[in-house]
Every structure is written in C-alpha cells, then in structure tokens.
Amino acid sequence: MFPKNMFFFLILTLATASAEDEDFTYNGFGAAKLRLDGIAEITTNGLLMLTDTRQPAKGHAFLPTPIRFKNSTTGKALSFSTSFIFAMIPKYEDLFGHGIAFVLAQSADLSYALPSQFLGLFNSSNSYSSNQIVAIEFDSNLNPEFNDIDNNHVGIDVNSPKSISSLHAAYYTNDDGGGFKNLSLVSGKPIQAWIEYSHLDGLLNVTLAPIDVAKPGVPRLSSNVNLSSLISDSMYVGFSSSVGPFITSHYILGWSFKLNGRAKALDLSRLPSLPRTGSKSRLESWKIGLLIILAILFLLIITIGIILLVNSRIKFREVFEDWELEYGPQRFCFKDLFLATKGFRDQHLLGAGGFGKVYRGVLPNTGIQVAVKQVSHESRQGMREFIAEIVSIGRLRHRNLVQLLGYCRRKRELLLVYEFMPNSSLDKYLFNQPKSMLSWGQRFQIIKGVASALYYLHEGWEKVVVHRDIKASNILLDDQMNGRLGDFGLARLYDHGTDPQTTHVVGTLGYLAPELAKTGKATTSTDVFAFGGFLLEVACGRRPIEIRASEQDIVLVDKVLECWKAGTILEARDPNLGNEYIAEEMEMVLKLGLLCSHPNSSSRPPMRLVILILEREAPLPEISEDGWNGEISAMGEEGFVDIGMSDSSLLTMSPFSASTTESVPLTGR
Template identity: 55%
Template sequence: MATKILLQLMLVVAVAVLAVEATGAVEFTYNGFGGARLSLDGMATVTPSGLLLLTNDTNMSKGHAFHPDPVTFRRPATNDTRNITMPSFSTTFVFAIVSEFLDLSTSGFVFLIAPSKDLSTAMPQQYLGLFNRSDNGDPRNRVFAVEFDTVRNPEFADIDNNHVGVDVNSLNSTASATAGYYHDDGEEEEEFRNLSLISREPMQVWVDYDAAATEVTVTMAPVRSPRPRRPLISSKIDLSTVISDEAYLGFSSASSIVLVKHYVLGWSFSLGGTPAPPLDYRNLPKLPRIGPKPRSKALIVALPIATTAAVLAAVAAGFVLLRRRIKYAELREDWETEFGPHRFAFKDLHHATGGFKDTRLLGVGGFGRVYRGVLPSSGTEVAVKRVSHESRQGMKEFVAEVVSIGRLRHRNLVQLLGYCRRKGELLLVYDYMPNGSLDKHLHSHGGYDVRLELDWARRFHVIRGVAAGLLYMHEDWDQVVVHRDIKASNVLLDAEMNGRVGDFGLARLYDHGADPQTTHVVGTMGYLAPELVRTGKATTRSDVFAFGAFLLEVACGRRPIEEEDGVDDDDDRFVLVEWVLGHWREGAIVGAVDARLGSAFDAAEADLVLRLGLACLHPAPAARPTMRQVMHYLDGSATLPDLPETYATFNTPAAMEIYKPKFFDSWSTWRSTTSTATSGAAMSDIALSGGR
C-alpha cells in the first residue's frame, strides 16, 4: 500500500515538472548582485556592495550586463510542434542615474531582450551601446528594448531629454513618454508627476508583455512607492515577430564627455504569465554617498569651537590667504543666473591648464590666448579661451556665446561646457577638438597630406554634419540661431573627423516667425550674402549663402576669394563661384573638384555638392534652398532641381551693382572698420584647434 502511494506521488511530481517544462516558465530574482553569475563586458562591473554598475569614469565607452543563461521564449504548447506560442512575461528592476552635474547628462541606458550577448559593433554616446549608424532600424536585429534616455537626439526623433521609450530594432521609439508616474490619491483623475532620470534617486520600473493582447506596458515610480495602477506607456506590439525563440535579457549603457554612472540595484523576471517576483527593498544595496556626510551631534557642539579656532588661524595666515583670494578672484552678475551654463571655478581652470603655461598654449587671437587643459575632477580634455575683459567687443562675444551655444545641444555643434569670469578677463571652456579646424586640413596648414586626411568620403561626411548642425540651429531649436560666420575655419573636427560648427561669437537669436533686426555687417569676405551687405539683416538665408561658399571651398580645395600678393585690382582676384560656374556652363562641373584628389572621388556626389553650392549662392535670397531642403538633397530623399540657364552671380550687371561696389571697390575701408568683428570670428577657431 505504501509503495502504491509513493508511486502515485512520484507520478504527480513528474506531471508537474513536465507541465513547467511545457509552459517554459522561467523566474529569477536579484536583490543585489553580489555573487551573481552575470555576463559582463565593457565597463560593466559589480561593486563590492552588490551594485551593478554599467558605466564608470571612462569616456566614449559602453557596458553590458546579461542574465547568464538564455531564456526560451517559444516551445510547443502541446505535442504538436506546429503549435508554438509566445508567452507573456514580466520584469521589474530598480535603477539610479548619477551624473557628475545635477542638471546635465549625456547618456542613458536600456533594458533589452536580444538574440545574442555580442554587442561589440554597437556605438557609445547616443547609441547607448545598443546599435550603430548602419544597423539602427534593421529588422534583423530581433531586439526589444525599453530606453531611459537623458538626451534629446533629433536623429532619433526624441520627444525631450528626460523620456522613456519602447524600442523595436531601433532607437527611434515606437512609443515614448516623459519620465514620470500617475499618482493615485483616491481622486477620480490620477495626477501625473514628473520624475527626473538624473535626480540621483533610485526608481523602480515594471515592464509587462501580455501575449494574448499583444500589448507592452511600462510603469515607473519612486522606489518603495506602490506600483501605479495606470502605466506610463501602453503600446500594441506583437513581440512574437520580434523576440527570437531563445534570447538573452540584460542592460546596456554607454558614456560620453560628461561622466554619468548608471546603477541597477535589483532585478526580477518571470516568463509564463505570472508577475515578476517582488524585490526585497531591505536587501537592496545602497547607492554610494553623494555629497558630504551628515553632521553628527558631536560635530554640532564642536563646530562653534572649531570656527573660533579657524578664525584665529585665518588672522594669523591672513596675508597668505589674501594673496590666494586675489589670485583666484571671480566676478558674477545678475544675467549669469538666467543664461549661464555650468560655471567653473577659476582655481580648477588654473590647475587644468597648469597655470596657463606657454607649453599649453594652442594659439593667440584678437582677444587673448587659448590653452589646452585637462579638468582635474574628470580628466576631460578641454580648450580654455581667455578673453580680455576690457574689450567691449570681447564682452559682447562672450555674452552671445553663453546665451546661444551654452544652451544648444547637437552632435554637430561644438559644445560650450562652461565659463568663468574674473577681474580683467573672461574664460570659456569648450570641448577639445583634437583634429583642429577643417581649414587647416583643407588648405594644408601644418603639413597635412590632403589626400590622406581629407579624402572625398570624409569631405562629404563633414558637409552632411555641418548641414545637420545648421538645420538644428535654423529650425529645430527653440529659437532661430543665425551663425553669421559659416566657413571652413569655423568648422572643427573631433577625434572621429566629424564636422562640428564652432565659434558662436557673432551669432544672433530671434523667435521663429519674427523679423531679424538690422545689425552691423560682420563676417568674412566671400561668405557674405549680397542682401546682408545691402540691408544689414542677417537671416537664415544669409547663412545658407555662406554654406554654399563653404560647399564649393570643401569640394574644390580653394578659398571663395583669393588675392594675389601685390595686386589690388578687383578683376585679378580669383572668385571661386565664377570659376565653378565656368565649368558648369561648359558641362563639366566636376572638373572643378580639388585636383589633389585626382580621380579618387564619387562623381555623382561631387556633381551634387557643386550644383548645390551654386544653388545656395544664388543672389536672390528666395531662390536659395532652406537647410531642410539641403539635407533632403544630401540624403538623396529629394532631387536637386536643375540650375536655370540664366543663373546670375557676381559677373552679371545686376549682381555687380549690389555686391561688388560694396565689397571689392571699398574693401580696404570695410576691412578697417570691421577688423574687430572679424578678428572675433577667428577667435573660437583658435580656441578649439590651436590656430589656423
């Protein structure tokens, strides 16, 4: 009898095991990651306290962490192998993003389900270590992800710089929302409360997939808060067409120039329709202390005594401290509170540049000197521009840069990281551009081999980058930003030879739809639009004109206007646009391409760039394309219309009447009256690249 009962029990257990295997149920919980067998690569590591740290202090790198074993998402529901189903699943995790700065971050992270743990081809920065330029959006990725992004990237159509998105094979989210949660206080309508992803506070996320309804929901709330009844995101997605039969679960993140640490404190998962196991908040590891330790009672009692002793010591060493205070003195004014980006202490900049030693000098411009530095707190390389405070034009340039570039965020614009003011001088801190200005490479300053440094593919890549930056300034930012000095020397090249627009010292801002105000004519000869010389109104169309001159300069390797030594006659000046027009009228426009390239260039792309340059240089502002149209032409999504046979430029009577008398015949007078403004235009180029 006992044997019979034992056999029956064994049969029940066997049936239960088979049922679990048939349904493919999987479940795991990590209350901290100490001793966990996670599969880590890149920067990812588990700290001694049990925190999963995805990113550290390494710039431009990435980190991945995966549950070690693959999860089988599909298996036969019955003995019929043709009936294979995709089960529901649920996961929850607690995370925290800790930025070096309270109000600035340059990367986020993602929870992902992928067919492989190998993400070696993924890129850092905005790609979050998940995809790269070529495979973003490829349906063969078979990747489902939920992103927590702290930067608004127009490239991916992000809604803001603090959002959650549901991603399928692409960082262009299928559904997204500003980070936050719906607080239920018993009222009929739930209140939405924002959450700052970079608040340094831990938050909990729940991601659920209902296979029957083919619906993904994402919910979040501050840690230890009840799970909100209403999810933040609810999106119809059939993941059976996305997730592979066997896939890996994990997290991915990447770093950039601003140091950001991404922590995961706990994680659980359930496959098969049951909710993810709850996390034990008591056993979750604690985040590292941020800021000073709280004062103890003993310290509160002893503080007055210590203060008195400190005052006496300060009196004894007053002379030394006074000299030190004068050495590092700074200035602050009311307008800086409203417009200023991150402010650096002069002491930090002094140490970063080795006391502004001559060995760190990058170049000398019209307003001061520029130094290469390394920030002591982060190890980030920067360029520090030291501007004379007594110069009225220098102050004007400084304010314009702080107000404009200090708030712009785009991968093809040189980033102003911060500033400092002290008696007698201003200091601007920029991203350091290791490859200097495009002008240096294009015109062979410093012994560069143009054939190696600037082949056609790199030139076309730089052109597209500059165009994307100008489109962001003209149409995609909160206000219209007119640069007023687009030229090769104001385009800087980063470590990957990406083109970035720099030097916003002459920039002007106005609201979309508003009429720009008349200003002094500033800029560089050869890039100034005829209507700007005539009316003094800088518009996006005048920027497009300068961009057209830039296109011809990059393609042909020659400056827009070249003067021979000792020749003052206007007729003897070389005008690049006239030279290109001559080739166009002869039906051989690609003959104007930089001869140093030989035949190593894409003829179709060269033809497009040269004709687009002529279209942008049209004397009539309304006939020029907008920067959005320019991007369509460069991307191949629109065909550039043929130039009219009656195309007019500087050699026509009408254009000569408008432009030439104001420029060429009185060039020496114009140059003497605007030398201060144009020297300002050269300053940022020196600041970021070490001279021309």
C-alpha cells in the same frame, strides 16, 4: 618584485575553505537558468537582453538562488571575481539612456524600482531601503540629482542611486607607455568588464576594455568597500538595466563568476552575435532631438544649485553676483581652470588674436580636455544679459556642434570653456598641400554633419541662431573625423547694444552674401550663402577667394559657374582626389554649392531642403542663370571690398584660432 595582479589574485584564493565556492561560466545564455523579470529575456541565439525598444522599461536577470557571500564562522564577506561582456545599442547615435548595473541584492524582488535614471534598482521615495543593494553601474546619462560626473561613467552604488565612487569610462593600455584611452559605453560595440573584491583589504576593483583588448593591468576604478557591513549572508547575483524616453537596447553576451578565486576567461569565439542595426533616419532623429532639448531644459531648471567659491588666495578671487546663482551648472571655478591650464602657461597656449588667447587644459576633477578662451568684454549691454546669452547658447546640444560648456568671470576677464577637438580644423586638411588628405567619403560626411548642425541652429532649437561665419576654418574635427561647427552665435552676442543703423557687417571675405552690403543684416539666408561657399571649397579644395590664383580663377564660385555652364562641372573638383570620388555625389555637391551661393537670396534653399537633397530624399532644384550676370561683379566690388569690419568681428574668428585662417584643435566628450 612580486607582480601586483598576481598578488591580488593570490589574496582571492586565500579565502577560507569553510564556504562552498561558487563557480560558473556562460559563453552565451542559451542553456542558462536565470530568474528574469521586467522585459528581460534570452534571445534565440543566446543573448541576455535586459531591455529593448520598449520604453520606459526595466529588466532584471539573477541567478535563481542566492549565493552565500559570508564566512559562516567569521561573518566576513568572501572574496569574489566576475567577468562579463555587455553592449549598449542606442537607436539614435546622439540620443541614448540609461545603463547597466552588476548587482548584489538581498532580495530579487525589485518591483518597487523605477526605470530611467534609477536603473531598475531604486526609486524616488526610498521605499527600497529595506533591500540591501551593492551595484556597479555603467551609466550613459548625466543625472545632476545623483551628483553624476558625466554621461559616460562607471560607479559604485551602495543602497542609493548616488555613487560612493565614480570615474569616466576608460581603460589603461598594456603597452610600454601605459596609455589612457576613453571608452564610449554607448558605442554599440561589446565591452569587457572585470569586477574583483578582496575580503582581506576590502578593495573593490573595476576594469574595462574593448572586446578585442586584453585585460589591462591597471583597474579603471578601485575603492575600499567593506562588504561585510553592507551585505547579508546570502545575496542574489545578476544584472539590472533600464531605459527612459530614448530607446537603447542593453545586452549581456557572456558571464563568468567565481567565489574565492579568479573567474574563468570567457571564450570570445563562442559568444552570440549582437543584432544588426540599420541606418537611422535623420529626420526621425531630429524629432527625437527636440524632445531631448526639452528634457535637458527641464533638467537644468530642477538642478540649479549654488556654486560656493571658497578660496582665500587673491589670484583665485572671482566676480560673483547673486543673480549668477541660477547659472550654477554653467559656472566654472577659476581655480579649476587655473590648474587645468597649469597657470595659463605658454606651453599650453593654442592660439592668440585680437580677442585674447586660447589655452588647452585638462579639468582636474574629471580629466576632461577643454579649450579655455580668454575674452575681453566689449559689449555695451550689461554683463548680466551677456552671461544670460552665453548660458543660453550653452544649452544647445547637437553632435555636430562644438559644445560651449560654460564660463568663468574674474576681475575684467571673461573665460569661455569649450570642448577640445583633437584633429584641428578642416581647412588644414584641404589647403596648402596638407600632410593628410581627406577622402571624398570623409568630406561628404563632414558636409552632411555641418548641414545638420546648421539646420538645428536655424530651425531645430527654441530660438533661431544665425552663425554668421561658416567656413572651413570654423569646422573642427573630433577624434572620429566628424565635422563640428564652432563659434556659433557669439558674433550675435558682441553686437548687442550697438545701433542697428550703424552695425558693421561681421564675417569673412568670400562668404558674405551680397545683400549684406546693403542691409548689414545677417539672416538664415546669408548663412546658407556662406554654406554654399563652404560646399565649393570642400569639393574643389580651394578657398572662395584665391588672391594668388590667376585672374580668371580668383573667385571660386565664378570658376564653378563657368564649368557648369560649359557642361563640365566635374572639372572644378579638387584635383588631389584623382578619380577617388563618387561622380553623382560630387556633381550634386557642386550644384548645391552654386544654388546656395545664388546672388538672389530668394533662390537659395532653406537648410531643411538642403538636408533632404544631401540625403537624396528630395531632387536638386534646377539652377537658374537669372540674377547671376552682373551680380557676381557686384559681389566682388561691394560684398568683398567695401564692407567694413567692426571690432566685434574679432569674435567671428574660430574661438580656437590664432588668426582668421588657422584654427586650434579641440576635443569633446
């Protein structure tokens, strides 16, 4: 059988010889003669920099003269092939925008174009309609007004910022299995792109891969596009890029192009190096994070739409009331969730408990993996207020939180849709002789990630969110082994409508602050207490309460406290780490765990101070022994034994766990 790729490039070479072939290769742009405008420039080491830290801004780079793209005899568009390597480097890991586009334009005058979501090519008034534009966009922002599928996609734009075809950025491997792998456009690493057009069948192919991966045999995006009717005889060829409120630098490292044939491969050894990026200030990231939350809220307000549920089959009928129209973007179609989970089959079951069942699924339109949780609604409040709370929590955005993507209602069922985490929960890597042991470096990064998420819930969002069940089994790990705090806020939802005088304490034994036994009221301080227990279990590799341990070691905080008083606090560390740890960090975490676990709530530090201590921007306060004696036993007698657990505590388990001690893996975007 004739190979598909060889056949495609044979088609490229069969273009008519009456047109002059255009062929060039830039392994770096030091000697290139390009037409630059906006803030685009060529750096001293030969990088083509389209945008930098200025914002909002746009940058363009085109060949100085147009290329003839049509056969002078037939008037049909000619075949072409191009390859380039680009990189998007955000200043902050979780704040970035917008993207890069490879462009064919009738006119290189793009003075009318706007930055941000318009990619420096279009504007909101359609005043660009006189310019013929075909662009391949590599977009790192989700813009609902343009019907974007997500914030990491490649699309084909024809005279409009709305793509005629788009898919999530990814690539197919060339191994025997032909696997599929996601690709982050804003990873800061160089990415290869190949764009090929055949004039015979009008097929436009776009292929992506990391710089150290050979060109995949299967393109990521393939679409029938009749360029003959979309472009002029001559078109300018180049790149466009833009940024909005959040600083991102966009670079092109190399570029090759050929008309009527295969573009030459770039010489990776001759490409210029990307600039080094320093460590980012977390405090500065928090300030920018507040801005992105406001931007997302504004975006949600202006993009609320109507979800039409058109399905005549009874099994797909849903409960839908007029007031839910305002929650359009967060409302999932039951049919999509049914197809994603293969009809909620047992083969896709991740876990089950008193709350219901959790299924793994793949959304049919986007290919995104999700975890779908079935919940029976027991709250005394009205369903309208309950859904409003879910949508409110769904607006939370932080890289160390498991994202609640939305919900679906059908009959008496309530379905919650979450990100899917591939590496399960943290407790599986800490206890019961795990197969894979976490290094101290990984544990310390997880600790800092969870701390930043908890600080965001307490102080960084528009409302104060008390988590109420912080523990290792509620910390889920993404594909990079980053810690994600799950199940935030749901315990509070299930307490709505109950009598404050009779509300039972919600939480997990061993993490409950002693004052909960008296007041029954969860606060940010009780969250800090649970975080202290979490710090100790990560550092010591033990649960806060070990029922099978020797009597003197049954309460973990007691053991660490004894070691601290004896001046041998490092002896409390996880013995499985051996000597592979940083003593200064280990001592800081153990002491900080004791400080956060202090029986006196006024002695516990707020999460703002915890962040500063972990980043070594503030000293660790002295730990006072006042309040420990006598109150530890009270914790054991009251906080761990006599506290009742209400039915609402079902939801305080990880939303992806089969029990209170076993979590189910999730994954995110």
